[in-house]
Amino acid sequence: MNTETHNFSNILHENQNKNWVRAIDSSKIISWLDDLFRIIFPEKALETIQIELLLEQNKAKFTAILTEINKDKTSTKSRAVTAAFYSKLPDLYSAMQQDAQAILDTDPAADCIQEIINSYPGFFAIEVYRIAxxxxxxxxxxxxxxxxxxxxxxxxxxxxxxxxxxIPFIIDHGTGIVIGETTIIGKHVSIYQGVTLGALQVEKSMEEKKRHPTVEDHVIIYANATILGGSTIIGNHSIIGGNTFVTKSLNPYSFVMQSNKNTVLNQQEIKEINFFSI
Structure with missing residues (x-):
């Protein structure tokens, strides 16, 4: 082994002892999550005894993951957290059902619950969030x-x-949505792709403060809208139009829209105009 490799190996070893490690293989967590979803939303109906057995196996996986992450050699704390989490599972399942039903009730493209469970990225992201x-x-x-x-x-x-x-919460299409740590969202809120619920400024000194907006019940936020600030409150039953930028609170039943007008030209009459010049 050459000197450079030996020296770098020593550096890695020293830093790994200072918490520069991954703590756990993420594939174990993903496997646990996939198993849990297969229990909650199985491909075919399961008998009660099958569900009980699968849940016990899933619990054991969860305890092992927590023990590995927290380095709890006795796993006492991990077992306590496991018991507390699985006691919440009935309420989480009820929330997931309400989310799926709300999507079915509002999205004209949704044909059935099975379609939502199997193919809607917004539903998947919401349910993983609820578990997390x-x-x-x-x-x-x-x-x-x-x-x-x-x-x-x-x-x-x-x-x-x-x-x-x-509960319920609806995400349609979803790509590019960002919902920050201190965001508060009410019931029956619908959000479309590209929406950001973020902070006005990003500073480490603000980690204990509310940095992200509050969205009250029955609000619709259309594509690519940006709402920023911990003191920003979107009043209930408001509609936030696409591509809008909001940094101040809005009263209930507000309607925010872009005021810029589209320009429509006849292509046959403007052949000499180059729209792509810099």
Whole structure:
């Protein structure tokens, strides 16, 4: 072994002892999540005894993951978190059903619940968020963030696990949506692709402050709208039009829209105009 390799190996070894490690193989977490979804939304109906067995296996996987991440050699804390999380599962399942039903009730392109469960990226991102959010309230570890970043990588929808989102919640299309950590979203809110619920400024000193907006009940936010600021409140039943930029609070029943007008020209009369010159 040459000197450069030996020296770099020593540097890696020293830093790994200072927490420069991944803590866990993310594929274990994804496998656990996939198994959980197969129990909650199976391909075919399962008998009660089958469900009980699968849930016990899933619980054991979850405890092992927590133990590995938290380096809990006795797994006592991990078992306590596991029990608390699985006690929340009935309420999480109810929330997921309400999310799916709300999508079916509002989206003219949705034909059935099965279509939503199998193919809607917005539904998948919401449900992974709900699981991650429940876990984040029980333990301070990497697991919730790994879950939501997995959903982010699959759908292009970035929801922080500590955001607060009411039931039901609807995401249509979804690609490019960002929902920040301190965002608060009410019930029956619909969000379209490219929407950002973000902070007005990003500074480490603000980590304990509310940086992201509050969206009250029955609000619709159309594509590519940007809403920023921890003190920004979107009043209930408001409609935020596409490509708008909002940094101030809005009263209930507000309607925000872009005022720029489209220009329509006859192509046959403007042959000499070059629209692509710089």
């Amino acid at each position: 959010n429940a876990i984040s309230g029980l333990t301070n570890c990497l697991l919730p963030r790994i879950l939501t970043e997995y959903a982010h990588s699959k759908t292009g929808i970035d929801i922080h696990p500590k955001a607060t989102i009411g």
